[in-house]
Amino acid sequence: MSRIAVLITDMFEDIEYTKPAEAFREAGHDLVHVGLTAGETVRGKEGTAVTIDRAASEVSVDEFDALFIPGGYSPDKLRAHDAPVEFVRRFAESDKPVFIICHAPQILITAQVLKGRKITGWKSIVQDVRNAGAEYINQEVVIDGNLVSSRKPEDIPAFIAASLEKLREVAVAVPG
């Protein structure tokens, strides 16, 4: 059972949060919602409400086993602030699993952690991903070390399956 940080703010793509979150919980994992301000309620593009448990400025990578970043415009809003960018940078460098979908690579670009990595993401950000030094691969899920990435809502089943498998690998490698 893993403790997963969900990095999220307003305007997230609802289904890119709700479906993976449901699957992670069903598999027995704990979710901690990390955002800009603890206690605030953020909303998806379609209105899904999420309460932020912890501010990005207060959390440490050591508290978590994995990081999940839903898409939509939430990543663009988060990366205008230093604390979530710094949290993502430290997480990506920790080699713990990082699950990203749709626009989520944007915050990894700002954190400057994509050089030499293979990822996928939403089609509007392809050139940004390449300019960041990553290889963009147009498939439903791309796994490169600790990074698991998908493009869009249609890819969610493959994204969930690959993310759960990555959590199992980590659990086996580091018995609790």
Place this chain on the structure above:
Amino acid sequence: MSRIAVLITDMFEDIEYTKPAEAFREAGHDLVHVGLTAGETVRGKEGTAVTIDRAASEVSVDEFDALFIPGGYSPDKLRAHDAPVEFVRRFAESDKPVFIICHAPQILITAQVLKGRKITGWKSIVQDVRNAGAEYINQEVVIDGNLVSSRKPEDIPAFIAASLEKLREVAVAVPG
């Protein structure tokens, strides 16, 4: 009097469209709204409605004297499609004035026309701008050849003044 293409779709930042559009019209310029589909009504984040006059796939740079791209999430939506990206690429290469604010540089990144240019834009896209080979300058308006750029709604007065001045320069250089 210039004919200005306004490249726009849903989720534009309302005031980044309405204020410059009003100033351009008051100065005697014509606006042609270019989008994904002629005849459709697109809406800003706050609900401002704009009717698209021409599809990006049907227009030529020769028809216009300048290009204006408002910010918000409209540029990210547009750059997921080939026709608006190609229109921006041809416009930027034409040396005709291009006015961009907030997230608008995103579509110039996808069009791969920013290498060696000096621009500004919204703070969330700073790393994308640098990775595209441009120099990001944190000031209210940056003028580099045909490119006039600003960061955010507060910069609109300076953005309008610099854009109108650029249109006057062009009118003097190429008498009608």
